[in-house]
Amino acid sequence: MTDNSISFDAATAAAGTSAHSHDRRFYLAAWRWHFYAGLFVIPFLLILSVTGMMMMYIGYFDGRDGENITVSVPLEATALSxxxxxxxxxxxxxxxxxxxxxxxxxxxxxxxxxxxxxxxxxxxxxxxxxxxxxxxxxxRRDGWYDFADNIHSDLLLGDPGDRILEIAAGLAIVLLISGVYLWWPRGQRLRDALVPAFGQSGRALVKSLHGVVGIWVSFLLLLFLLSGMSWTGVWGTKLVQAWSTFPAEKWDNVPLSDQTHASMNHGAMSDVPWALEQTLMPASGSQAGVIGIAPGVPVDIDSLSNLAKAAGFNARYRIAYPKGETGVWTINQDTMSADAEDPFSDRTVHVDRYTGRVLANVGFADYSLAGKTMAVSIPLHMGLAGLWNLILNTLVCLSVQVLCVTGILMWWSRRPSKTALRFFAPQVPENRPHWRGAMVLMLAVSMAFPLAGLTFLVVLTLDLLILSKVPGLRRVFA
Incomplete structure (x- = not known):
């Protein structure tokens, strides 16, 4: 009995030690992934958060397209046509x-x-x-708002900058996942993991602040990253948007142009709904569509503005003039362009320039699930849904900056002296299979985002072929 009890206790202790060792190795692996992802991502997160705040506040107080310019209204005045x-x-x-x-x-x-x-x-x-x-x-598109937007979109580098930011966003998602795992309470109350340890000081306080701020902002930051990536050139344009765009085939018996809605954009700024960008425009010059402007009434900007009011366009809306002989008039209102604060009121109407007939009438309800998600998430991402949205996004941007700064402080305080030429990364777990397991998990996540996955493969290849083989480089990246 006694011997059996002793054997049982020893086996339990051994199992506990083994489980603890397993958890420790996986923790170190996740920490190393978190460190190296952060090493690449931090500069870009700082750039995105700062330029994002610039755009929000310039747009809120000054406006993007003159929407905040006001004039005195004369008594009993009537607006000119x-x-x-x-x-x-x-x-x-x-x-x-x-x-x-x-x-x-x-x-x-x-x-x-x-x-x-x-x-x-x-x-x-x-x-x-x-x-x-x-x-x-x-x-147009030559002010401080647009300067910040161009940095935010592609770092002023065009397509190469767009690809760099797409990689950074993909790695930031890996950073989030590994960060949540590192934060996960182990042997402490959940409340202690959700409130900064202000009673501590030094690195302990910085680490607590980093973890708590990170977990509170993680969900919103994930939404920001995903909605932002939906504008990128590979994951967004080639994958998500291409499969989620509004199908022009839903417009019955309407002649189509060879131009897409994206042709209405100007530079880095997008002026048409995300769900319509890759959809072909309808073409003027037929009897297709339904009656919009009554026969015999000239089809001009005055009759188009009357049609917009009759069709129920509220708040601010835009009317784009026809381009070319087969171009159409386009009445558009969408929250992404700061026209309204309600994304469910988004609407695009195309009118034949010759007959005044409505060729297409697309509203929020017509979008795919991804299109609806983007129609809501993009204005939220841009802080256009009202003052509460501006305040919330400001807190998110400031939180991201706190995470970046505290992450750098933790790394710097952990470095031994005289290691200026070393990154001093978290150590590689002794039992390599667990390191490889973490690697496979992170690769599976990153491969959902092609450029991030490709970056991981390149880095791993360099590590296996060069970094781990050259003693000097191995010391730097250790």
């Missing part, structure tokens, strides 16, 4: 042609016309609706 306002706008840009009209969102807001000059430069012209006076002009 849109066509008359347009004539005044064109006079400000000699030889220019109107490309788009942005309706005032309130009675004291300006009308804004996008005018294309003979040299191709597009200028926004803000017009006082009651007198037709020019309030302000500015070159």
């Amino acid at each position: 849109v066509s008359r306002q347009g004539e005044m706008a064109v006079k400000a840009i000699p030889g220019g042609t109107i490309v788009e009209w942005l309706s005032p969102k309130t009675a004291d807001s300006v009308s804004v016309f996008r005018v294309k000059a003979p040299d191709g430069i597009q200028t926004m012209v803000a017009v006082e609706p009651y007198s037709g006076g020019i309030v302000e002009t500015w070159v």
